[in-house]
Amino acid sequence: MINFIVSKKNRPLVIATFTLFVTGTIVFHFLEGWRWFDSFYFCIVTLATVGYGDLAPKTDLGKIFTIFYIISGIGIFLAFIQGYFDFLKEGRKNK
Numbered sequence: 720m721i722n723f724i725v726s727k728k729n730r731p732l733v734i735a736t737f738t739l740f741v742t743g744t745i746v747f748h749f750l751e752g753w754r755w756f757d758s759f760y761f762c763i764v765t766l767a768t769v770g771y772g773d774l775a776p777k778t779d780l781g782k783i784f785t786i787f788y789i790i791s792g793i794g795i796f797l798a799f800i801q802g803y804f805d806f807l808k809e810g811r812k813n814k
Contacts, residue, residue: 750778765792
């Protein structure tokens with residue numbers, strides 16, 4: 720995983736994914752009043768499309784942000800996962 724993260728080829732994808740999670744964590748922390756860890760947890764569960772339902776936005780702004788977060792975030796998160804698996808596959812071909 721470390722080799723994938725530090726690879727220059729994957730840098731834009733890693734930065735976009737990191738920015739996505741940091742932004743979501745900060746926004747949910749302040750809009751919903753959740754603890755930092757709960758905010759980060761919600762971001763992961765939401766973008767991984769698991770959606771346990773134990774946390775949900777209560778404020779209108781939180782709900783509006785969540786709509787746009789999901790629409791933009793799922794694509795970025797899935798691209799990150801696909802990029803990681805492509806990286807693993809490429810590494811196996813070179814062995």
